[in-house]
Amino acid sequence: MSDLFLQYNPVIQALIATLFTWGVTAAGAALVFVAGAVKPKIMDSMLGFAAGVMIAASFWSLLAPGIEMAEQLGHTPWLTAVIGFMGGGIFMRITDRFLPHLHLGLAIEQSEGVKTSWQRSTLLVLAITLHNIPEGLAVGVAFGAVAAGLPSATIGSAIALAIGIGIQNFPEGTAVSMPLRREGMPKWKCFLYGQASGIVEPIAGVIGAAFVMKMQNILPYALCFAAGAMIFVVVEELIPESQRNEKNIDLVTMATMVGFSVMMILDVALG
Template identity: 90%
Template sequence: MTDFFMQFHPVVQALIATLFTWGVTAAGAALVFMPGLVKPKFMDCMLGFAAGVMIAASFWSLLAPGIEMAEGLGHTPWLTAVVGFLGGGIFMRLIDKFLPHLHPGLAMEHSEGVKTSWQRSTLLVLAITLHNIPEGLAVGVAFGAVAAGLPSATLGGALALAIGIGIQNFPEGTAVSMPLRREGMGKWKSFMYGQSSGLVEPVAGVIGAAFVLKMQNILPYALCFAAGAMIFVVVEELIPESQRNEKNIDIVTMATMVGFAVMMILDVALG
């Protein structure tokens, strides 16, 4: 797989990788055509699994390489990590505060962001789109980091991140399409809304890769920034959504740990 990617420019690599992650989002949304397969407990477990993947990716694929790169470039490693990490969280908080969105399973009066007359379906898509901004950015930055030639950034590591993000995108597509279908929307329209939530990833991926290629000195900050943005999404959205049903908390917690383990294996084995 690495040989295939090596023939392309880093921005193109990021585009291919994020098109893959969007495709997995679409695959998750396609479960709307098989509604009997998706039970509430299964959905909660998938969201918990996604949270575990994102937590592991934030450290193994983003924070740890960012700290190592900062040291190699003569920066103060802990300061770079803190500034980038908190910056990512603040960035996501601002988007969360102002962009209208609605988390799955909640009534319209619980919508967040600037108040608007947008339809419920649009707000649901925007909620999952918020998840995908830092994910696409993280993949793009990872491929841009490989082009910098620093030892801590490897093509295998970038591919592991893309695969991990793709795996956890599966439940996110389902999290949009299934609620819309339950509310009476047609299967095909529900699917289209679900897959569209992942379209932001190729855009964010290309921007992330192009940005760090132009300004490689801020690469450690960019990696830590992506990590902070992902952790914000996990703590603010994925974990609360996955554990809304108290009866499922234990099994969802185990699913989160399995997700962490899967991403850790991917990164260590490929990176």
């Protein structure tokens, strides 16, 4: 697989990888056609699993290579990591502050961001879209980093990241389509809304790859930035959403650890 990817420009590689992650989002949304209501315990576990994948990807695929790359480029590794990591978190906080969105399981009156008259379905899609911005960016930056030719950035690691992000996108697509179905929306429309939340990933992926290829000196910052943005999403949204039901906390915690382990195995085995 890695040999196949190497024949393409890194921007094309990032586009292919993020089209894959978008496709898995659509597959998750497509459950609305073949399944009844997903039990809250299962949905919470899926979100917990996604959180685990994102935590592992943030370190193994982004933060650790970013620190190593900073050292190879003669930067101060810890300073580069802090600036990039906190920059990603601050960027997501600003986006979260102003983009109208609604978290799963909440009433429309509890929507966040700039107040609008948009429908609940639109606000739910925007909440998942907010998750996908750093995910697409992370994949794009990972493939763009390979072009720098530094030992810390490998095509295997970038592919592992794309696979991990794709796996955790499945429950995110389901998390949009199923609640909308429960509210009486037609199945086809639920699917369209669910897959739409992943459209931003190819866009962010291509931008991320192109940006770091033009300015390779900021690669370590970009990798750490993507890690910070993903950790923000996990701590601010995925973990609270997955553990909202106190009866499922232990199960969700184990699902999170399984997700972390799966992503760690992918990165270590392929990277």
